Amino acid sequence: MGSQTLARLGIRTHHQPCAACRMLRRRCDSNCILAPYFPGDEPDKFAGVHKVFGASNVIKLIQMVEETNREDAVKALVYEARARLRDPVYGSTGTIFQLQKMVQDLKLQLKSTNARVLELQQQKDQLLGIFMNVDHLDVLSSVDHGPSFSLDYEDSMASNLLIGKPH
Numbered sequence: 001m002g003s004q005t006l007a008r009l010g011i012r013t014h015h016q017p018c019a020a021c022r023m024l025r026r027r028c029d030s031n032c033i034l035a036p037y038f039p040g041d042e043p044d045k046f047a048g049v050h051k052v053f054g055a056s057n058v059i060k061l062i063q064m065v066e067e068t069n070r071e072d073a074v075k076a077l078v079y080e081a082r083a084r085l086r087d088p089v090y091g092s093t094g095t096i097f098q099l100q101k102m103v104q105d106l107k108l109q110l111k112s113t114n115a116r117v118l119e120l121q122q123q124k125d126q127l128l129g130i131f132m133n134v135d136h137l138d139v140l141s142s143v144d145h146g147p148s149f150s151l152d153y154e155d156s157m158a159s160n161l162l163i164g165k166p167h
């Protein structure tokens with residue numbers, strides 16, 4: 001049975017007041033501007049914004065924005081109110097300052113890491129250059145001394161054979 005049918009029958013349906021109306025002790029009807037954003041089962045949300053901004057300012061702020069943006073606006077107000085209650089000096093600005101400091105620190109860290117990467121890259125290039133030169137020299141030396149080495153080798157083989165075979 002729908003609520004309209006119940007109303008026609010003269011039976012009052014029990015309307016659950018929103019958290020705002022309950023706190024403000026006013027009648028909450030289907031036109032209540034606060035009801036969609038402050039459900040009765042979340043009283044803390046309205047308590048915070050009421051304490052920090054005041055109920056009439058909250059209503060004004062909600063009325064100022066388009067209906068499609070109201071849910072986001074209320075979320076922001078609730079967040080700001082909680083931050084202000086937690087930190088009476090800086091409120092949500094405290095969090096912004098902290099994050100800005102973190103960004104600054106991370107930027108510095110990134111800068112020094114990039115410098116270190118560049119330094120290591122240069123070291124790697126230098127080492128690669130040295131290895132390339134060593135390889136190059138080896139090739140040259142084996143070409144230059146190749147025949148004499150093989151002669152030496154044959155000589156030593158011959159002397160080994162001589163040693164190995166006593167007279």
Ligand SMILES: [Zn+2]
Nearest residue numbers: 018021028032
């Ligand atoms: Zn209400």
